[in-house]
Amino acid sequence: MPAALSVVRSLIRAARRPRRLAAVAVVLGGCLVFAPVALANFFTPKSGGSPNADNIHSLYQIVLYMAAVVFVGVEGALLYAVIKFRAKKHPVAEQIHGNTPLEIGWTIGAAAILVVLTVVTFVKLPSIIDAPNSNANAIDTVLSASLTQPTPPSGKELTICVQGRQFIWRYVYGAGCNKNYFFTRLPYSFQEMVVPSNTTIDLLIQSSDVIHSWWVPSLGGKVDAVPGYTTYTWFKVPHAGELYHGQCAQLCGRQHAFMTALVKVVTPAQYAAWVTRQATLIRDQNAQVTELRQALINQGSLTSNGIF
Amino acid sequence: MATTDYALRPVPQVLAHEVHKPRETRKWIDWVTTTDHKKIGIMYLVLTFVFFMLGGVEALLMRSQLAVPNNTLITGEHYNELLTLHGTTMIFLFVVPVMAGFGNYFVPLMIGARDMAFPRLNALSFWLLLTGGIVFYATLFWHPPEAGWWSYPPLSSIQYSPSGGQDAWIFLIHLTGISSLLGAINFYVTIVNMRAPGMSWGRIPLFIWTILIYAVLLIIALPVVAAAVTMLLTDRHFGTHWFDPTDHGSPVLWENLFWFFGHPEVYIMILPGFGIISEVIPVFSRKPVFGYKAIAAATIVIAFLATLVWAHHLFTAPLPIVVLGFFMLSSFLIGIPTGVKIFNWIATMWRGSLMMTTSMYWAIGFIAIFIIGGITGIFLAVFPVDWQLNDTYFVVAHFHYVLMGGAVFTVMAGIYYWYPKMTGRLLNERLGKISFWVTFIGFNATFFVQHALGLSGMPRRIYTYQPGLGWSTYNLISSIGSYILGFGILLSVANFATAYKRGKIAGPDPWKANTLEWFTTSPPPQNNFDTIPRVRSVEPMRDIRREIEIQTGVRQKTGGAEQFAPDREQLVRT
Numbered sequence: 001m002p003a004a005l006s007v008v009r010s011l012i013r014a015a016r017r018p019r020r021l022a023a024v025a026v027v028l029g030g031c032l033v034f035a036p037v038a039l040a041n042f043f044t045p046k047s048g049g050s051p052n053a054d055n056i057h058s059l060y061q062i063v064l065y066m067a068a069v070v071f072v073g074v075e076g077a078l079l080y081a082v083i084k085f086r087a088k089k090h091p092v093a094e095q096i097h098g099n100t101p102l103e104i105g106w107t108i109g110a111a112a113i114l115v116v117l118t119v120v121t122f123v124k125l126p127s128i129i130d131a132p133n134s135n136a137n138a139i140d141t142v143l144s145a146s147l148t149q150p151t152p153p154s155g156k157e158l159t160i161c162v163q164g165r166q167f168i169w170r171y172v173y174g175a176g177c178n179k180n181y182f183f184t185r186l187p188y189s190f191q192e193m194v195v196p197s198n199t200t201i202d203l204l205i206q207s208s209d210v211i212h213s214w215w216v217p218s219l220g221g222k223v224d225a226v227p228g229y230t231t232y233t234w235f236k237v238p239h240a241g242e243l244y245h246g247q248c249a250q251l252c253g254r255q256h257a258f259m260t261a262l263v264k265v266v267t268p269a270q271y272a273a274w275v276t277r278q279a280t281l282i283r284d285q286n287a288q289v290t291e292l293r294q295a296l297i298n299q300g301s302l303t304s305n306g307i308f
Numbered sequence: 309m310a311t312t313d314y315a316l317r318p319v320p321q322v323l324a325h326e327v328h329k330p331r332e333t334r335k336w337i338d339w340v341t342t343t344d345h346k347k348i349g350i351m352y353l354v355l356t357f358v359f360f361m362l363g364g365v366e367a368l369l370m371r372s373q374l375a376v377p378n379n380t381l382i383t384g385e386h387y388n389e390l391l392t393l394h395g396t397t398m399i400f401l402f403v404v405p406v407m408a409g410f411g412n413y414f415v416p417l418m419i420g421a422r423d424m425a426f427p428r429l430n431a432l433s434f435w436l437l438l439t440g441g442i443v444f445y446a447t448l449f450w451h452p453p454e455a456g457w458w459s460y461p462p463l464s465s466i467q468y469s470p471s472g473g474q475d476a477w478i479f480l481i482h483l484t485g486i487s488s489l490l491g492a493i494n495f496y497v498t499i500v501n502m503r504a505p506g507m508s509w510g511r512i513p514l515f516i517w518t519i520l521i522y523a524v525l526l527i528i529a530l531p532v533v534a535a536a537v538t539m540l541l542t543d544r545h546f547g548t549h550w551f552d553p554t555d556h557g558s559p560v561l562w563e564n565l566f567w568f569f570g571h572p573e574v575y576i577m578i579l580p581g582f583g584i585i586s587e588v589i590p591v592f593s594r595k596p597v598f599g600y601k602a603i604a605a606a607t608i609v610i611a612f613l614a615t616l617v618w619a620h621h622l623f624t625a626p627l628p629i630v631v632l633g634f635f636m637l638s639s640f641l642i643g644i645p646t647g648v649k650i651f652n653w654i655a656t657m658w659r660g661s662l663m664m665t666t667s668m669y670w671a672i673g674f675i676a677i678f679i680i681g682g683i684t685g686i687f688l689a690v691f692p693v694d695w696q697l698n699d700t701y702f703v704v705a706h707f708h709y710v711l712m713g714g715a716v717f718t719v720m721a722g723i724y725y726w727y728p729k730m731t732g733r734l735l736n737e738r739l740g741k742i743s744f745w746v747t748f749i750g751f752n753a754t755f756f757v758q759h760a761l762g763l764s765g766m767p768r769r770i771y772t773y774q775p776g777l778g779w780s781t782y783n784l785i786s787s788i789g790s791y792i793l794g795f796g797i798l799l800s801v802a803n804f805a806t807a808y809k810r811g812k813i814a815g816p817d818p819w820k821a822n823t824l825e826w827f828t829t830s831p832p833p834q835n836n837f838d839t840i841p842r843v844r845s846v847e848p849m850r851d852i853r854r855e856i857e858i859q860t861g862v863r864q865k866t867g868g869a870e871q872f873a874p875d876r877e878q879l880v881r882t
Contacts, residue, residue, distance in 0.1 A: 041760065041763045041764040043760075044763060045693075045696040045697065045763045046696075046765055056692050056696050059692055063686065063693060067684075070683060071679065071683055074654070075676060078654050078657075078679070081654055081657040081658050081660075081662075082672055085658065085660050086661075086664060087662055087664075093593060093659070094595070094659040096596070096655075096658075096659065097596050097599075098602070103599050103602050103648070103651075106648065107644060107648055110643065110648070114641075117640065117690065118636070121636065124692065125692060128692045129629070129692075166468075210460075210468055211460050211559055213767075215699075215765075221696050222696070222698060222699065224624045226553075226559055226560060227462060227553040228553025229560070229626040247767060248767070249624075249698070250460075250699055251463065251768075252463060253463060254383075254385045254388060255384055256769060256771075257771045257773065
């Protein structure tokens with residue numbers, strides 16, 4: 001790492017004079033703030049996949065603008081005081097014990113900013129938590145009758161059950177997926193979720209072992225998968241052909257880093273075809289396994305209870 | 309009367325001397341058997357700095373692993389062990405007890421007492437802390453715990469964490485918990501009962517206010533975590549199912565119990581640091597603190613609200629929106645008194661005459677860093693925004709700005725300020741300032757980019773990542789920064805070590821400070837004070853200096869402050 005070494009060496013050289021070191025600090029700080037602006041997501045979270053992610057993004061931006069004003073104001077006051085009131089320039093300290101109107105003023109000022117933030121948050125909240133209707137060109141779906149699950153006003157949506165387990169996500173497609181998907185032969189997949197565009201996707205999130213957290217940044221905020229609980233979220237992607245990356249956000253064990261998720265967005269027609277093919281594949285493989293098991297039982301190397 | 313006694317003396321003569329010569333014995337026995345709050349305080353500070361170094365090495369190992377994508381330096385298992393060791397060490401073995409170290413040394417001195425209320429209990433606190441640290445670090449030779457410092461079940465249950473490391477972690481929480489609880493009771497009783505004559509509640513130093521509130525918060529919060537880890541222990545070994553979802557238990561119960569302790573813990577760690585800053589800033593601004601009552605009141609309000617914000621750690625957990633809304637508002641509210649403190653510190657410096665000592669550098673550096681940590685805290689309190697930021701590197705950046713700024717920078721300010729009192733020698737100011745700038749640059753290089761990492765979608769606690777996700781550059785900057793940061797801290801540690809024997813003699817009051825600890829010799833004798841002056845304001849030492857100046861007509865020369873004083877010519881050299 002010659003680059004890192006030379007940085008350290010120049011730091012040490014600069015360190016011979018604390019003031020020069022301060023200049024290095026300012027330059028480095030400037031680099032940190034301005035250089036990576038070209039890189040994505042330096043100041044704002046990911047978005048662009050789904051309306052809830054976009055609305056969180058715009059809420060975040062409002063907070064960011066207000067924060068920037070506060071940051072510049074307070075750090076500016078601090079810097080001004082440090083430069084202006086050094087003993088060399090300002091030898092006599094004025095003996096001020098306080099200023100009640102000023103103190104009450106800045107307390108109210110701080111509170112006022114927070115009141116604005118509260119109002120903005122609750123105004124934006126419905127657009128983040130309420131699922132919108134599927135578009136007209138969405139896939140044909142069954143009406144959802146769940147009382148707990150968030151559903152769009154028209155009731156037209158696609159339910160996908162997400163189950164976290166060490167260290168992979170399993171997705172079961174279609175209504176009733178959290179009940180008896182095995183007997184109803186619902187299609188399922190692991191790690192990569194395939195979804196139709198223009199359709200509101202309701203996710204029903206569960207865990208079968210430890211706590212995980214479902215998170216695909218471009219498709220909205222994260223939701224914990226807690227064993228014993230069912231949590232919900234939704235997303236709706238306008239364009240087919242996208243692939244979104246996400247991964248488990250809650251420490252779940254040694255391979256937590258590899259518990260990734262991919263969401264592949266296809267057109268409704270492609271989705272219908274994929275579901276059929278996936279269901280067929282699963283059925284065929286189940287049939288093969290059944291044959292193999294029967295053959296093993298006939299050989300006598302496996303009992304009908306499944307014991308070798 | 310003591311009050312008139314000192315006033316008749318020509319210079320602020322130190323009214324203390326050794327009451328008896330220490331027994332001629334082996335020195336370490338004196339340390340091991342001591343009940344003197346000053347010796348215990350120093351042992352606390354040294355021990356916690358050892359743990360700080362260990363925690364720092366763990367952090368550097370993690371940063372080394374994350375410097376480049378697909379790194380194979382450390383396995384997932386060891387990485388999880390490291391993050392658990394790092395978090396637990398820094399919180400339970402460094403920040404909380406280091407504040408107890410300062411409290412031990414300076415609470416009796418600052419309130420004009422001769423020791424803590426319960427000196428032997430005080431020694432017990434220290435030895436329990438050491439035992440907790442040994443129990444925890446002994447797991448290095450077997451299996452360190454790997455479920456993170458908040459140890460969420462079921463991951464921390466016997467099924468998913470079968471090793472004894474998790475039990476050692478539980479034992480550590482109990483031992484350090486009892487240590488802190490005993491210490492807290494001791495601080496509370498000492499501050500309430502043993503103050504100098506005239507030191508009413510409106511005249512106790514702001515550091516004492518924060519230690520008092522620190523003690524109250526510890527007494528409120530620690531029993532809850534003690535109960536929670538006991539429930540975890542019985543879940544693991546005695547067949548209960550408090551947190552077992554397969555048998556009517558709930559992991560969310562643990563989350564609530566743990567964070568009901570965990571969030572007050574944040575303020576337990578930070579309030580004494582605020583107290584140190586509230587002492588350092590006025591002394592080196594040569595001005596009274598701006599709005600004493602507001603700062604003291606803000607401390608109390610923060611403590612009250614600190615018990616009402618825990619669920620902002622659970623914004624992504626299964627909780628109803630109304631709960632999320634409540635905890636967003638309470639978290640907003642706690643921002644107000646915290647902001648008030650920052651405004652008051654800046655106002656204290658405003659139109660003052662700033663002595664740019666190393667201690668002042670660290671204090672101002674703390675304010676600059678803490679402002680960023682406080683502002684990012686507001687982002688996290690907005691719960692829909694937190695759904696994106698929770699459990700990412702944005703949070704890691706936030707709490708390092710708050711805690712490393714709020715604890716490490718304030719601890720450094722405190723050591724540079726009080727080291728002359730504790731050892732009788734001045735630290736090297738120049739080396740201290742270099743250490744400050746290197747640490748400050750390293751700190752920001754390490755943690756500022758971590759905001760961007762979180763915003764680009766990197767979750768915390770992953771031991772490696774793939775290239776092409778937009779994380780590699782930020783991670784490399786952060787890792788390089790962490791080494792600069794570590795080097796900066798080492799410079800200060802070297803400073804502390806060399807100045808112990810070689811530093812310039814400090815004298816009793818090198819900074820022309822305001823509080824009573826500067827009224828005695830450096831280091832103070834075993835009984836602290838022979839005579840305790842009557843306190844007439846928040847700044848008793850200032851009153852004493854002024855009174856002598858009025859009586860003698862001679863400007864007071866103090867031990868070492870001349871080197872920073874602008875009015876050098878006005879000083880009369882006697």
